[in-house]
Structures are given as C-alpha cells and as structure tokens.
Amino acid sequence: xxALLALSRVIDRLNALIGKYAIWLIFAATVISAxxxxxxxxxxxxxxxxxxxxxxxxxxxFLIAAGYTLLNREHVRIDVLNAHFSKRAQIWIExxxxxxxxxxxxxxxxWLSIPIVGERYASGEMSPNPGGLIRWPVWMALPVSFSxxxxxxxxxxxxxxxxxxxxxxxxxxxxxxKSTEQELVDALRQQQTAxxxxx
Numbered sequence: 001x002x003a004l005l006a007l008s009r010v011i012d013r014l015n016a017l018i019g020k021y022a023i024w025l026i027f028a029a030t031v032i033s034a035x036x037x038x039x040x041x042x043x044x045x046x047x048x049x050x051x052x053x054x055x056x057x058x059x060x061x062f063l064i065a066a067g068y069t070l071l072n073r074e075h076v077r078i079d080v081l082n083a084h085f086s087k088r089a090q091i092w093i094e095x096x097x098x099x100x101x102x103x104x105x106x107x108x109x110x111w112l113s114i115p116i117v118g119e120r121y122a123s124g125e126m127s128p129n130p131g132g133l134i135r136w137p138v139w140m141a142l143p144v145s146f147s148x149x150x151x152x153x154x155x156x157x158x159x160x161x162x163x164x165x166x167x168x169x170x171x172x173x174x175x176x177x178k179s180t181e182q183e184l185v186d187a188l189r190q191q192q193t194a195x196x197x198x199x
Contacts, residue, residue: 001167004158011155012071015148019068025061029054048129056138063145067152073172090172091160098157106150113142 036050120136127133162168
C-alpha cells in the first residue's frame with residue numbers, strides 16, 4: 001500500500017503543477033483576444049488564426065485542469081444525499097464511482113481520441129476557415145487531459161482504499177489550503193488595516 005500511496009502522491013503533484021499553470025493559457029487567450037481587437041480596429045485587419053488560437057488555448061486550459069479539479073474535490077457532487085451516509089459508505093461510493101464511471105469513460109475517450117489525433121497529425125489537416133490553424137494540436141488536448149483525469153481518479157481510488165485499511169487520512173475532506181491569490185488578498189487586507197491603524 002505504501003508504494004501505491006507514493007504513486008498517488010506523484011500523480012497529485014503532477015496534476016497540482018499542471019493546474020497551477022493552466023491559468024496562464026487563459027491569460028494568453030485573453031491577451032491574444034485584446035491584441036486581435038486592437039489590430040482589427042486600428043489597422044482594419046483580422047485573421048481566423050487569431051480566433052482559433054484563442055479557442056485552442058481555452059480548450060487546453062479547460063481540459064487539462066480536469067485532473068486538478070478532481071484533486072481539489074471541485075467536481076459536481078451530490079453532497080445533499082452523500083452527507084446522509086456513513087463515512088465508510090461515502091468512501092465506497094467514491095470507489096465505485098471511479099471504477100464504474102470515471103475509469104470506463106476516460107478509457108473510452110482515450111480509445112476513440114488517440115486514433116483521431118494520429119489521423120489529424122498524419123494528414124496535416126487544417127481548419128477550413130481562411131487563415132485557420134492546423135487541427136491536431138487542439139485534438140491532442142483530449143488524450144492528454146483524459147489521461148491526467150484517469151490518473152487522478154486512480155490516485156483518489158488509492159487514497160480511499162488506504163483510508164478503509166486505516167493507512168491514510170480521510171480523502172473526502174476537502175483541503176482548504178489558501179491559493180496564492182487568497183494569500184495576496186489577505187496580505188493586502190492586513191496592510192490596509194495596519195495603515196488605517198497608523199493614521
């Protein structure tokens with residue numbers, strides 16, 4: 001079990017790292033969107049490539065953060081019903097959810113998407129829009145993201161099994177660690193309070 005828990009920690013660190021930096025893809029899409037608007041207004045020029053790269057970046061940010069979302073227990077859950085069950089029943093619901101739903105769906109998406117990515121890469125398929133982009137990079141988001149989600153599901157499964165065996169903490173408890181943004185807001189509030197008291 002200790003080897004599996006070590007694997008779980010590696011998977012958690014991987015998805016935490018990816019989730020932490022996925023926000024930069026949204027930032028890049030926002031910057032490109034703003035520059036596209038400025039160029040269109042100032043020089044009366046636009047390109048479908050600018051629009052498509054925004055879509056690609058948003059698709060990547062949304063999809064690759066799925067494992068991070070599961071790690072932080074932010075996926076939609078039916079807690080109204082789940083809260084009425086015992087802790088062991090809740091853990092078994094988590095285990096069955098990973099085995100019966102998450103794993104088969106992820107495997108199915110991988111089985112269907114990997115050949116498509118290969119075909120798009122081999123053919124060099126381009127967007128049908130004038131000035132559009134090559135398509136395989138956006139298709140690649142599917143197998144990458146569902147691999148990360150599948151790994152995180154297995155990590156959660158390992159943590160649930162460890163808890164049932166008395167070898168790990170309760171995996172259903174959400175860790176309320178502050179994000180960098182929350183820490184910054186708290187620091188600014190403290191600074192504001194301190195400067196208000198100084199006056």
